Amino acid sequence: MGVLDSAIRRCQINMETESQFNQLREDARRCRKTVLSMIVNGNASHIASAYSCVELLVYLYKKFLKINPINPSDPDRDRFILSKGWGVSALYVMLAEKGFFPKELLEEYCKDGSKMIGIATRNGIPGIEATTGSMGHGLPIAVGMALAGKLQKKNYRVVVIISDGECDEGSTWEAILQAGNYKLDNLTVIVDYNKWQSFGKVEDILDLKPFADKWEAFKWSAKEIDGHNFEEIHSAFDSLPFKTNKPSVIIAHTVKGKGVSVFENRNEWHYKTPKEKEIEIANKEL
Amino acid sequence: MxxxxxxxxxxxxxxxxxxxxxxxxxxxxxxxxxxxxxxxxxxxxxxxxxxxxxxxxxxxxxxxxxxxxxxxxxxxxxxxxxxxxxxxxxxxxxxxxxxxxxxxxxxxxxxxxxxxxxxxxxxxxxxxxxxxxxxxxxxxxxxxxxxxxxxxxxxITKNGNPIIHDTKKTFEIGKGIEIAKGSDFTLLVSGSLLPMAKQVIDNLANKKIVGTLISLPVVKPIDKEIILKAAKETRYLFTLEEHSIIGGLGSAVAEILAESDSSVFFRRFGVPDKFTSITGSPQYLLDYNGLSQEKIVKKIIGYLS
Known part of the structure; x- marks a missing residue:
């Protein structure tokens, strides 16, 4: 396809000073705290899923994505899809902080009659680009958007966060095969590799290793980072695309429930709403 | 097609x-x-x-x-x-x-x-x-x-479907198309069996049983008005389709009739609720499932008498 000539847009993010990283760490702490209150308030689930991708979302929304809350459907905007749509509470916090909607809306999370659904849903909430959460949907949609960007000769980037559990789905691998073939170097996937899926550990259920090799074999360029370390996140995003004519995958090693000791690596927090004891610990640790 | x-x-x-x-x-x-x-x-x-x-x-x-x-x-x-x-x-x-x-x-x-x-x-x-x-x-x-x-x-189907409509005919979304007019019964058809429906109407007309034929190329939104009008104007109403009798045109019409005041006699012609585990020509497979011009004519005559 002649249309797939590369359009490289180097990130020009000035991240020289330590204070900027400190600011991001503070943003992440505040995001976790808001997510906690939203989930408790809405008697909702998936706090651990949201916590594992907080730093990734903070970096995207504070530093990377070229988006404008005044014009959320600008055809030249960067596209972000949270394919692991059940982590949407953290995304809502980022969108509210960015000014896509008033922060008061966060209080409606998972409440009767609210549009603030517990899965990313394109139902009129500004800034949500696609309905996801049914596993294996986000990446194929992102491939379509990246393809459209190439066809229309636009410079926008498409970024999608998928879960490790979603890498069980056939549709995910269909899309990985397609994006590699179409040389979509305007597409970046971040795998929130927290090593847990719905009913157990990834390596016990369907092991993904050797993970980066699989992507590389499908004509992607892969980097592995600590998904909670802003220096490493920045360094990965600053070198996009990793290779011209190849889509990039950032395999972000993360901890499910990161940030609060009682949530970390405990699968029950995929489901349960924190009660008094956990809320107290979380508030102390955050 | x-x-x-x-x-x-x-x-x-x-x-x-x-x-x-x-x-x-x-x-x-x-x-x-x-x-x-x-x-x-x-x-x-x-x-x-x-x-x-x-x-x-x-x-x-x-x-x-x-x-x-x-x-x-x-x-x-x-x-x-x-x-x-x-x-x-x-x-x-x-x-x-x-x-x-x-x-x-x-x-x-x-x-x-x-x-x-x-x-x-x-x-x-x-x-x-x-x-x-x-x-x-x-x-x-x-x-x-x-x-x-x-x-x-x-x-759509593969090729080989004859043109049934007048080439000057204009269509409208959500509107059925009346192809023949008669007072003895109405046959509603959607999709590939339109030619068969036309044959059924022509064959019965030769036997002095004159029916209305309506094509419904849009199954959703369905033309409720034309269906209820037909149910009022003729005492017998039939549907015909190359689809399971569950969930297609026949079901759509049944849903409308069930919630109306109509007392029209209604039967569906479609593929029965079982898998077809044989091979054959399309005509053979349709006939095997009770869908041939002859079988439908015979059934309609039976219902009307």
């Missing part, structure tokens, strides 16, 4: 740069011209119905009107959940073309038959469903789909 679709698609592609055609590796001796003339508007995504619906969605969310082409069972059933969430729920401009529908792939068995596609598509809000019955209806559906601001399913 397929050639009519293709010719109309070529006209649309020449007129509209925002149309994009995706095929899940179907199109041998069909899409060569499209591929050659419109390389920037055509992509064979490979045998990947699920991710192809996702890609179509991403393109539609970026301003394209996407025609997605695959065999009917795979275009609707293999990726049903993607069609439901990505396309129907998000109410986007993806037009799904299910080709080789019904018993079109007659020698290939249950894997390639589609008796369930309309039933499944009818379940989805926002979707407009076309089941054209001749090349004119097929060409019209292809063109009309472009103008509908939302998702569409068009069920």
């Amino acid at each position: 397929r050639t009519a679709f293709l010719n109309e698609l070529l006209i649309l592609l020449r007129e509209h740069k925002d149309i994009f055609v995706i095929t899940a590796d179907m199109g041998f001796s069909i899409f060569e011209e499209v591929q050659k003339e419109f390389p920037e508007q055509f992509l064979n995504t490979g045998v990947t119905e699920q991710s192809s619906i996702g890609i179509a969605t991403g393109l539609a969310l970026s301003g394209y009107t996407v025609y997605f082409y695959a065999q009917a069972p795979f275009a609707t059933m293999r990726c049903f959940e993607q069609v439901r969430l990505d396309v129907a729920y998000q109410n986007i401009n993806v037009k799904i073309i299910g080709t080789a529908s019904g018993f079109s792939s007659n020698q290939l068995g249950v894997s390639h038959f589609s008796m369930e596609d309309i039933a499944l598509m009818r379940l989805l809000p926002n979707l407009t469903i076309f089941s054209p019955g001749d090349p004119l209806e097929s060409a019209w559906a292809t063109k009309a789909a472009y103008k509908i601001p939302g998702p569409v399913y068009i069920r």
Whole structure:
């Protein structure tokens, strides 16, 4: 396809000073705290899923994505899809902080009659680009958007966060095969590799290793980072695309429930709403 | 019917740069011209119905009107959940073309038959469903789909369907088309069995049993008005389709009648609720399932006497 000539847009993010990283760490702490209150308030689930991708979302929304809350459907905007749509509470916090909607809306999370659904849903909430959460949907949609960007000769980037559990789905691998073939170097996937899926550990259920090799074999360029370390996140995003004519995958090693000791690596927090004891610990640790 | 679709698609592609055609590796001796003339508007995504619906969605969310082409069972059933969430729920401009529908792939068995596609598509809000019955209806559906601001399913067969309508006839979304008028009974037909329905009407007319024939190329939204009018004007009402008797035209009409005050005598002609585990010509398979002009004429005479 002649249309797939590369359009490289180097990130020009000035991240020289330590204070900027400190600011991001503070943003992440505040995001976790808001997510906690939203989930408790809405008697909702998936706090651990949201916590594992907080730093990734903070970096995207504070530093990377070229988006404008005044014009959320600008055809030249960067596209972000949270394919692991059940982590949407953290995304809502980022969108509210960015000014896509008033922060008061966060209080409606998972409440009767609210549009603030517990899965990313394109139902009129500004800034949500696609309905996801049914596993294996986000990446194929992102491939379509990246393809459209190439066809229309636009410079926008498409970024999608998928879960490790979603890498069980056939549709995910269909899309990985397609994006590699179409040389979509305007597409970046971040795998929130927290090593847990719905009913157990990834390596016990369907092991993904050797993970980066699989992507590389499908004509992607892969980097592995600590998904909670802003220096490493920045360094990965600053070198996009990793290779011209190849889509990039950032395999972000993360901890499910990161940030609060009682949530970390405990699968029950995929489901349960924190009660008094956990809320107290979380508030102390955050 | 397929050639009519293709010719109309070529006209649309020449007129509209925002149309994009995706095929899940179907199109041998069909899409060569499209591929050659419109390389920037055509992509064979490979045998990947699920991710192809996702890609179509991403393109539609970026301003394209996407025609997605695959065999009917795979275009609707293999990726049903993607069609439901990505396309129907998000109410986007993806037009799904299910080709080789019904018993079109007659020698290939249950894997390639589609008796369930309309039933499944009818379940989805926002979707407009076309089941054209001749090349004119097929060409019209292809063109009309472009103008509908939302998702569409068009069920087509392979080629070999005769033209039934007057070429000057104009069609309207959600409106049935009266082809013959009579007071003894009404036959409602949707899709590939339109020629058979015409034969049934003509055959019975020779026997002095004069019926009304209505073609319903749009199954959803269905023309409720024309159905209730027919139920009022004739005492017998029948449906005919190359689809399971569950969930297709027959069910749609039954749902309307059940919630009306009509006491019309109503029966459905369609594929019975069992798998067809044999091979044969399309006519043979239809006849095996009770769908032949002779069998339907005989049944209607029985019901009317």
